[in-house]
Amino acid sequence: MPDSIYHEGFSFLTPDERLSFDEIERVARVAAELGVTKLRLTGGEPLLRPNLPELVARLVRIPGIEDIALTTNGMLLARQAAALRKAGLHRVTVSLDSLDPTVFARMSGGRGDLQTVLDGIEAARAIGFPHGVKINTVVQRDVNDAGIPKLLAHFRHTDVIVRLIEYMDVGNRNGWDRADVVTSREMMTRIDALWPLDPVSPAYRGEVAARYRYVDGGGEIGFISSVSAPFCGNCSRARLSSDGQLFTCLFATKGTDLRTVLRDADHAGEDEPLRQALAGIWHRRTDRYSEERQERRSRAEASPEDKAGEKIEMHYIGG
Numbered sequence: 001m002p003d004s005i006y007h008e009g010f011s012f013l014t015p016d017e018r019l020s021f022d023e024i025e026r027v028a029r030v031a032a033e034l035g036v037t038k039l040r041l042t043g044g045e046p047l048l049r050p051n052l053p054e055l056v057a058r059l060v061r062i063p064g065i066e067d068i069a070l071t072t073n074g075m076l077l078a079r080q081a082a083a084l085r086k087a088g089l090h091r092v093t094v095s096l097d098s099l100d101p102t103v104f105a106r107m108s109g110g111r112g113d114l115q116t117v118l119d120g121i122e123a124a125r126a127i128g129f130p131h132g133v134k135i136n137t138v139v140q141r142d143v144n145d146a147g148i149p150k151l152l153a154h155f156r157h158t159d160v161i162v163r164l165i166e167y168m169d170v171g172n173r174n175g176w177d178r179a180d181v182v183t184s185r186e187m188m189t190r191i192d193a194l195w196p197l198d199p200v201s202p203a204y205r206g207e208v209a210a211r212y213r214y215v216d217g218g219g220e221i222g223f224i225s226s227v228s229a230p231f232c233g234n235c236s237r238a239r240l241s242s243d244g245q246l247f248t249c250l251f252a253t254k255g256t257d258l259r260t261v262l263r264d265a266d267h268a269g270e271d272e273p274l275r276q277a278l279a280g281i282w283h284r285r286t287d288r289y290s291e292e293r294q295e296r297r298s299r300a301e302a303s304p305e306d307k308a309g310e311k312i313e314m315h316y317i318g319g
């Protein structure tokens with residue numbers, strides 16, 4: 001969220017514009033009735049939402065929900081980890097792009113503090129989330145790629161799984177250039193030369209990360225190749241923004257307004273309109289942005305961001 005746009009005078013959502021916990025819980029419950037089993041709380045920064053553990057406790061109780069994860073920048077994690085664990089959160093993913101304070105500062109817009117994030121990761125590990133702790137690392141050429149071995153070495157021989165993510169053209173303002181992408185194949189070659197790797201079978205159909213283990217027993221690592229090897233064919237994710245828009249693709253230009261359905265006074269307390277809206281959106285969806293990007297590239301057309309129009313910004317719908 002660049003300072004130039006989200007400065008102190010920026011008009012953020014009012015409490016009434018945001019979905020309440022009751023409304024989020026209701027969407028999650030109806031989604032679970034339709035077959036959703038996994039929820040992720042992301043953002044924006046989810047730990048800025050007051051009383052987040054209360055929301056977690058409510059979501060955990062929904063029949064059919066087997067896995068609740070949280071993706072966070074880690075700054076407020078140390079002080080909230082215990083309450084989140086107590087509320088029933090299954091696992092935590094912390095975004096961490098570098099262990100070099102200068103690179104970290106550059107990639108986080110000069111905000112945040114590396115040691116505080118590391119303390120948050122350590123707190124989460126010490127508390128012990130049942131489905132574990134992961135690190136999301138977005139790799140950008142000549143920005144943080146040289147520091148990846150140091151970051152991996154830090155977490156080898158721990159139960160923390162690092163996933164290296166190809167830098168994507170999300171939103172409209174990250175100045176993406178394909179030359180900045182370090183492909184998973186390239187990263188894998190570099191890492192394999194240091195610590196040989198062996199593939200591990202996917203844990204579930206459509207798993208986003210390709211899993212590997214260090215042959216020397218150093219643990220597990222994942223590669224997320226959304227640019228070089230798109231996985232739209234297996235995409236099973238919908239994203240609900242805090243003001244109640246449902247997005248069926250990370251690169252969507254518009255969402256569908258569920259807040260109006262939730263607050264429709266003529267059908268107060270009825271779940272059926274919400275169920276129909278959710279099921280209808282999912283059945284109609286045809287999103288395959290990353291595959292289309294790849295196809296344009298192979299036809300040597302203009303880059304997709306030239307054509308895509310205003311995409312939703314990633315901080316609005318999470319990763």
Ligand SMILES: Nc1nc2c(ncn2[C@@H]2O[C@H](COP(=O)(O)OP(=O)(O)OP(=O)(O)O)[C@@H](O)[C@H]2O)c(=O)[nH]1
Nearest residue numbers: 071093136165207208209224226235237250290319
């Ligand atoms: N293009 C694309 N990228 C995605 C999608 N889902 C995840 N990603 C990328 O992968 C990163 C990690 O996503 P997570 O949901 O944390 O990881 P995951 O491995 O899919 O999740 P788990 O298997 O639940 O641990 C995101 O921050 C994105 O960069 C998707 O649907 N499309």
Ligand SMILES: C[S@@+](CC[C@H](N)C(=O)[O-])C[C@H]1O[C@@H](n2cnc3c(N)ncnc32)[C@H](O)[C@@H]1O
Nearest residue numbers: 042043044045071072073095136167168318319
């Ligand atoms: C948008 S953040 C939101 C949640 C939280 N504020 C955080 O920092 O983790 C969620 C994830 O998006 C991913 N992400 C952000 N920008 C990306 C990009 N350009 N390409 C690929 N993934 C990206 C990162 O992996 C990050 O873990």
Ligand code: SF4
Nearest residue numbers: 232235249250287290
């Ligand atoms: S680009 Fe869109 S459709 Fe493809 S995997 Fe990502 S979210 Fe799903």
